[in-house]
Amino acid sequence: MSKATKTEAEFLALYSKLQANFNIVIEKSTLGGRGLFATEFIKKGSLIFLNKPTAYGPRANCKVKKFCSKCYKISDLCYPCEKCYTFVCSEICNVSTDHIQLCSFIHDYWKLRNNGENGTDIATTLARALIYLQFLVLPKEQKDLLKLFQRTEIKAKFEELETLQRTFFIPEHHIKFMNIVESIVKINSFRISQNLKNKTIELRGLYPLSAFMNHSCIPNTRNIFDANYSMAVYASKDIAKGEEITSCYTGLLWCSPARRCQLYKSKNFWCKCARCNDKTEMGTRLSALNCLNKSCIGILLPKIPLDSQTVWVCNICDIIIPPKNINMIQSILGSLVGSLRLDDEFQMENTVLQRLAIFIPYSNHIFVDIRLRSALKLGFTDDVNIKELSESRLELKENLCRGTLRTVAALGAGDAHLRGLLLYHLHAVLAERARRSPDLYEELKSEIEITIEQAYNILLGDISAPPDLELRRVYLGPGCDKPHEERFFILDSKYNY
Ligand SMILES: C[S@@+](CC[C@H](N)C(=O)[O-])C[C@H]1O[C@@H](n2cnc3c(N)ncnc32)[C@H](O)[C@@H]1O
Known part of the structure; x- marks a missing residue:
């Protein structure tokens, strides 16, 4: 591993000023290109760094047609803005600073090829290209930073751009810039986990610091996205001084x-x-x-x-x-x-x-995946709540959770995001069993407390975390001195989803 270039070091220095306890450097990696490395021991569970997306937008090949260009919510109420034609879902989104900036850009620089084209069709074309538009309106200093990221050759058709060019006359330098952006976004962007309550489209974002993380099939970090799509990177395992900090680009x-x-x-x-x-x-x-x-x-x-x-x-x-x-x-x-x-x-x-x-x-991973999806789904659908599961289904859910947790542990994946989710569901099964048979509570108490505490530590702050995570921890986690009936209040309440 050799030293990073001056520009990368400056880039990192800029970030370290923004954040205390910064303990990483960008260095050459034996895995490929450059990577992030720990400058000191990082304990499992610690926050390593935070970064805001430079830009974010729909994932490639997004099939949803109608979503707001500001808040990304899928809604039939979306209408094309009168000035720039991008979809907005409300007046609030229409007058937002982000929309006004995008709107002026499109209106000022891009001319429609055919003035008779249907507004909804234009809006649909623009919707698919939103991430590139976000890059186009970045301030110059941020555009300059793009040269630091690794690029890849664009082998497949760049459909979003081709469709845009059929609709608008686009200046040549914008086309060139969008091609550069595509070659960067393709290999450096991260899929953003979804907020279960908001019906938003699937998003990807470019995270300037995370983009330097190389891949490992057994990574030592997990990613947590907050409601503003900021990405926090936590250590999912102890990381030794000098060790490379890695993320998993595929399903674990x-x-x-x-x-x-x-x-x-x-x-x-x-x-x-x-x-x-x-x-x-x-x-x-x-x-x-x-x-x-x-x-x-x-x-x-x-x-x-x-x-x-x-x-x-x-x-x-x-x-x-x-x-x-x-x-x-x-x-x-x-x-x-x-x-x-x-x-x-x-x-x-x-x-x-x-x-x-x-x-x-x-x-085989196909059965593992089916078992995982079943474990997360049983008792957590709109039709069937965990309270309505039969005893045998509850037992099945418990076995599926435990089995998949064993696979995650065998891989050595530490406190991966998936482990947090499975622990939450295992906790839900155990708590439900105790609710049904109060005599069992003492026997199950310690596991009920440990599972929710660990799930909370892993998933806290994540946009896709179960909404009752914190409440469950308060009522069923360690140190709760509530009487038995009150402890199970959460399982009977409207917060149970
Ligand atoms: C998000 S970038 C990671 C940072 C990149 N190494 C750099 O220098 O900017 C992803 C690219 O890094 C390289 N890479 C990441 N993980 C790798 C690995 N485990 N083995 C080989 N190459 C890897 C690949 O070229 C990949 O397309």
Whole structure:
């Protein structure tokens, strides 16, 4: 690891002035390009740094057509602004400083090609390009900082820009700038977690400091987004002095072939981390397939996990399967998963699940994902509240939470965001059992308290955290001296979602 350039150091100095206890540097990384490194030991759970988005907007290929260009809420009430045609959902958004700035920019610099074009169509075109517009209206100093970020070649069609150009005459230097922005946003932006209460579109943002974090399939941080879309990066594990600070660019529970393929397609690199290099993925066997030999109960795993064209081998009968057959199985699995209806996913008698079970063992990431989604969904839908779950469903939810927590722990993912969410749901099951059978409370008390306390510490401040997280901690967490009936008030109250 060698020293960062002067500009990067200056950039970091600017940030450290904004924030106390700054204990990171930008250095060359053995993983790729530059990365962030700890200048001192960082304890698990500590806040490492905060950063505001330079700009944020809809994720690529956003399918939603009508959303407000100011607050990003999806609403049928959205109407095209009379001056610039971007959608706004209310007069408040229409007169906001952000909208006025954007509005003047479009009105002053971009001319419509066809004055007869429908306002809603123009608004839809502009909506998809909002992140690029936000970059265009940045002050010069912030635009200058963009040169610090790594860029990638734009291989796919840049549809948002092409559609914009069919609608507006756009100055050449704006087109050039939007191409630069796209090449930066593609590899440096972060998906912003959603506020469950607000119906906002899926967003991504460029976070200037977070953009220097390299990827690890077992990261040592978690990201927390607040209501203003600021991003806080916390240590999900103890981080040694000099250690690289990493984030996970994919789903934590995806199997290695899926993660590696996604990283290659979206971020242009093949990951070579310890997890990717271990065919069992720390014993979790997330990518395992059933042996194709019908009389064998073994599993297939890649022979050379870092080679995307490797053969797969059975751990019992040693049968060797070429990559093209594996790819075929993966695509059958993809279409089976695509036809799976979420409502039925808890039932093993479901025919799709039965067909999946022909190809994959229980440990495969597809089953892990189904179990995870089921764990989070059971008793937390508009139709069925946890209080209405049958005993067997409650038990199923508990087992699903515990099983998925074991997988997260086996991966060595520490206090990942997902662990916080699963602990919250495990807590909800245990508290519900105690509510139903008060005699059980003493037996369950310590786990009820520990699970909510840990979930609270992990998820606190996150825009997507369960809304009753804090209240549950107050009433059911450690140190509560409320009488038994009052402790369970929260489970009967309107706050329970
Ligand atoms: C968000 S940037 C991270 C900062 C970047 N290294 C830099 O110098 O600006 C993402 C890019 O960093 C590189 N990268 C990140 N994690 C990596 C890893 N684990 N292995 C190889 N390259 C990685 C890839 O080029 C990727 O497209």
